[in-house]
Amino acid sequence: MYYETAANDHGLPHDPFLSCVVPRPIGWVTTCDREGRANLAPFSFFNGVGTRPPQVMFSTVGAHADGGFKDSCANAETTGEFVINMATWALREEMNLTSAYMARGVDEAALAGLDMVPSRLVAPPRVKRSPIHLECRYSMSVRLPATDPEAAATVVFGAVVCVHIRDDVLTEGRVDVTKIRPISRLGYMEYAAIEQTFTMERPTVGESPGHHLNRELMKRT
Template sequence: MFYTTEANDHGLPHNPFKAIVSPRPIGWISTLDGEGRPNLAPYSFFNAVSDAPPTVMFASSGYKDTVSNVDATGEFVCNFASHDLSAEMNASSAPLAHGESEFERAGLITAPSLLVKASRVAKAYAALECKHLFTRRLNDLDGKDTNSWVVFGQVVGVHIAEEAIVDGRFDVTRVRALSRLGYMDYAVVDEVFQLARPGA
């Protein structure tokens, strides 16, 4: 089959785009608003885009509290989403009123960050403290503004739980990394394999 995204005439009961672009890591982003109130929200459009310097991005459909908070404070934390925290991660996606704490809603304890003011999820196996680089509003092919916003941040500090390190490596199978698929589907990393890069 083939369909154009302009007509979106795939004929399927649900749009397959996000199922095709998967699995995607989950950016579980914690921030503070201008008044110092915490916010926590998961973003399925999230990834690392550079390792020198270490840089991450997340994208939001709509100028939501997380984007506004990052723009206002210049900081955020990416908390590692694992299978054992999937219920809490999902609970933090609830559309709460501005200023209400998703940490409290999800029953999560916070832990202090060291280089940014935003707290992190205490039970997360890893957390990336980030300083804001820039935010971009996306435009379509006609140059029109969309309601999608992309936030870039440089990682300035990394927290790793000791139990997540096995033989000197961050073991995603031990911590069972959670990823987002299409529809309401998620996946967990239980098994990995290695491929050696071919020589020149």
């Protein structure tokens, strides 16, 4: 099948776009508002986007009921800080609960029964049961052009200033995702949990068959 997004004439019962960009990691974002009240919400438009310094982004689509930006976006922009908590199979129900729409200033973590612990370098707290936390300093936002103003997207970027990794998810010095079982978002209401991994070495320029092609590829990646 083929469709053009301007017409969105896919003819399917549900919009297939989000099933075509999978799996999406879930950035479970803690922020604080100006008064210091904590907020927690999941975002699957989320990823790592740089390494020196490590950088992440999440994208908020649409608005808060009062017409302003969603809390996570507004708070990150106002206070300059946020925390990414890794969402796991064990925390899937709590993660989902924290996506519920709440009035500003309501703490979704308390509603989901989650204990929070203080961060070291930023004010937003961390989800205690999450095995990995990234404390972040906001760097910039990009407001993307939108054909539907109600679905306008703002991409929030931040630099990771420190990382917490629970010791029991390390195996021989490596983060062992099979112990963590991170969850990711697919299309529709579907999710996936990472249960297994495989390893591939990157080809070495000049040594593998077709190395001329490899050299060209590596220039681009």
